[in-house]
Amino acid sequence: ADTVRVKLSDRRELTAKVVGSDSQSDVALLKVDVKGLPVMRIGDSKLIKPGQWVVAIGSPFGFDHSVTAGIVSAVGRSSPGTDQRYVPFIQTDVAINRGNSGGPLLNTRGQVVGINSQIFSNSGGYQGISFAIPIDVAMNAVQQLKTTGKVTRGQLGVQIQGLSRDAAKALGLDDANGALVSGVEPGSAAERAGIMRQDVIRKVNGQPVFESSDVPPLIGAMAPGSKVTLEVVRDGKPRTLTATLGTLEDATAAADSAAPSGSKADTAERGNPLGILGQELTAQQRSQMGLQGKVGVLIARIEGAAAREAGLSPGDVVLAVGRSDVGSVKALDAQLRAAGTGKPVMLLVRRGGATVYVTVDPSQG
Template sequence: MTFRSPALARAMVMAAMLILGPAIAEVGHAQAAASNYNLPDFTDLVEKASPAVVNIRTTERVRTRSGQGSEDDEMAEFFRRFFGVPMPGAPTPGAPTPPRRGQPPQGQPPQGEEQSRGVGSGFIISQDGYVMTNAHVVADAETIYVTLPDKREFKAKLIGADKRTDVALLKIEATGLPRLTLGDSDKVRAGEWVLAIGSPFGLDNSVTAGIVSAKGRDTGDYLPFIQTDVAVNPGNSGGPLINLRGEVIGINSQIYSRSGGYMGISFAIPIDEAMRVTDQLKTSGRVTRGRIAVAIGDVTKEVADSLGLGRARGALVGSVEPGGPAEKAGIEPGDIILKFNGRDIEKASDLPRMVGDTKPGTKVPMQLWRKGATRDVSITVTELEPETRAKVRGTPSAKDEATAQAAKPNALGLIVNDIPDARQKELKVKSGVEVEVADGPAMRAGIRPGDIILRLGDTDVTSARQFNDLVKGLDKNRIAAVFVRRGDATQVLTLRPGATAAR
């Protein structure tokens, strides 16, 4: 557009400046802010760390049974090698044929040959060849190959593996190797930048980055995982999670997925936990853990309120193994463990890690919450053996329902009966009542016929009459805690008394 009047042109330019000036200034401020806010540059970090991240390939050998092999197999191999054609009379390639007796199906390697099992990642932690990875990466492998980024390949020796923490330690015969520096996972903060290096889908030395999403994610008894949004896929397992200082803070181990691939959530084993395991593996080839022989559960806010605990904390004892350390120390089902060896227990998953880290044979103090007061006991920790499980007895059956029909449920919806002395001895309980009918609040809380009611609030239940009298005295505006025994496990259920239910 051309303006004939210079004055008019100047006026139009001034008007445009008045209108667009603030917008232009805002864009300038945004550009300045962007230039002042520097996103992390991982290039130097990756260049320094990558040489110590390795690919791990495992194989297994298909066993050859005696009597296998035949002249036909030898002749077929002769024709294939020297003439490049199938043996006359052999099946057409690609045509499905059933395997001969004792032969592997088509598409499988001949028995006795080595075949690949899987691919994972790992990282070198010492110049003399110690490599850390996941236990599931090398599980059941006959041969383990470690390939360095410079394409050198070594056959590795498995020093030891711990399935409970999913940590394994390998050794390759080499010296002067590049290694990664180990950091302090206790200092990890949610929101900090991290990166993963590994071999997803066999793609060696792939790098992905993200942030720490959370700490202390409880997905296993001994694993307070670091949660991140770093892309981790099959093949990344065993690779390092590295902070901006170039330190390993975790071992990438698991993903949350509904499809089998990465969906935005991944988990890493804290390096402090992993090093405690590898130190034992390096020394003895196995991991020794303590145990106190209890089954535990979380303390909910409702349970804490009903028992006068103040706030939800500790570990609720559900069952005590007969003859185990906890029973010898006087711990009972329904107790809440507040401290172990002087350390507070905020949630139930804290206890297994504390006990597991305790050397077997050590006598430690514990603090319990029982019947509205704390109680101190001492317990001697024993060794956790592989696959140790508490014995579980069958659930007792309900008595004749005709008898129950004649009674009327109390305000908790329960009809209960006394337990004969012989039955108490069989159940190994000192007192309690057996549930005949569970209705109303009790049914909604999960109580069922055959359960044993041990306590109501802080009062031990000694008879059906006494229990019903206790229920009558409950405040309908307050939640009541009922200690219920089922099999060998005791749980605390919270109920609010309702109107007496009719049957």
């Protein structure tokens, strides 16, 4: 906003100066030239637990000073449909509507534990699912904005995804807790620390990781240059790695989601037990996708039921089988045959702009 006006309870309206804002946490710091205003007490959002009562104050649809109450439904949520992956949202069933955003979420002691942010709704109105930014996250952003005018976050430099039961089985894990590493950025803190593709991150600085969405808030809350201890599982064995975090760049790269086109290579014959028919990529296609070296096989057709059930589709590009890169149809077929027919097989796949592991369980075909 170019101009921000602050309306007080005594009906005074003041022009506010925007000290700074942070798009990742959706927090802005405003300054008004006035003295003697009452101050709300700040609580500790880390103490919030599901089932606790909370109160929201806001101006839904212009009805000033409205108060609603409910309970905490969950903590540490990632909000669907947003890019705020560094915010572990507080989910509540407090009635939140248009005009509540930016209002405080209070505990039963009258302390601010969150900032009401958004709702999840199919209709556009309240449907029992509301999200608030934890006050600890907001105050961290505020302190940085006051000091430097911007917010910086640590960056590990990995692509991660959730673990399915099939993937956990393929990796020899007893449960599906953790974040599966599907890619490591060259020159990143993760690469320097020795993190490898197909590692499973189970703890960050001693805090358990249950979902892949648990990792970004933990890393983002740390300053660049901080050291972080990661407990990972590799090839079924636990390892402890230490990384020195880099700096998160506040930019979003647009990825081309179109499937590769223009190949003149012939489709391979059926040569693997999963019924995945591969097609060679041209050098131009690899360049368009940003692939380094001779890696990647385009899926031209799928005849195996298990591969279809796992979500593979024509147009996907297989980069690796397990930890082994594949750069030709012959190599893909050989790797799939070597993997056997009875065990789940993990394929590293480029799909649009994303790189993810897809686990194919032959028994599901």
